[in-house]
Amino acid sequence: MATLADRFGKLVTPWVSDAQGSLGVMHADIKSRVPGAIAAGPAFTVLCYPGSIITVHKALAEAKAGDMLVVAGDGDEKGALLGELMSTACKAIGLAGAVIDGPVRDAAAMRDLGFPVWARSVTPRVGTNRRVGLTNVPVACADVVVNPGDWVFADDDGVVVVPLANVESVLTAAEAADAKERKIEERINAGESTIDILNFRDLIYPKSQ
Numbered sequence: 001m002a003t004l005a006d007r008f009g010k011l012v013t014p015w016v017s018d019a020q021g022s023l024g025v026m027h028a029d030i031k032s033r034v035p036g037a038i039a040a041g042p043a044f045t046v047l048c049y050p051g052s053i054i055t056v057h058k059a060l061a062e063a064k065a066g067d068m069l070v071v072a073g074d075g076d077e078k079g080a081l082l083g084e085l086m087s088t089a090c091k092a093i094g095l096a097g098a099v100i101d102g103p104v105r106d107a108a109a110m111r112d113l114g115f116p117v118w119a120r121s122v123t124p125r126v127g128t129n130r131r132v133g134l135t136n137v138p139v140a141c142a143d144v145v146v147n148p149g150d151w152v153f154a155d156d157d158g159v160v161v162v163p164l165a166n167v168e169s170v171l172t173a174a175e176a177a178d179a180k181e182r183k184i185e186e187r188i189n190a191g192e193s194t195i196d197i198l199n200f201r202d203l204i205y206p207k208s209q
């Protein structure tokens with residue numbers, strides 16, 4: 001039987017976004033730092049003070065395999081909240097991926113490592129704030145409220161959060177959208193125009209009254 005992660009992995013974020021009326025989509029500045037990566041898992045949330053990389057270290061001591069690390073850094077650019085060694089630790093733990101509302105560093109090494117990371121920015125400066133924040137609490141990350149256990153799905157298009165209570169219905173709707181898209185592609189490849197397939201002809205070329 002397919003797991004939730006398996007089902008998300010066969011989709012793309014646009015269909016999941018559409019399935020919940022464009023809700024739950026993180027700010028467009030949160031970009032994949034490992035092109036081609038796809039990841040999905042339940043959120044392990046991290047609430048950081050500015051540059052509080054120590055809070056992310058706390059999370060790495062508590063998160064479990066399959067979790068998606070969601071770090072609410074409020075977009076602050078004082079210092080990176082994840083780098084090569086911490087990404088290595090994430091991979092060793094078996095985390096599904098990491099979403100950072102703030103900067104990361106060691107970008108080339110991160111790409112080589114292949115651990116899926118989405119972040120707002122990149123900087124060589126390390127976070128040095130030693131004030132410890134909170135883990136596994138509700139957070140606001142890149143314009144989206146994320147609760148521990150909500151499902152986080154990310155690919156090259158961005159990051160979408162699905163409330164835990166809605167996961168099954170959203171997945172079912174997204175899978176239906178994907179199947180519909182495949183049929184439309186077949187019709188396009190057979191020579192049909194998109195304006196006819198989508199019933200736009202009369203809107204684009206209205207009949208004279």
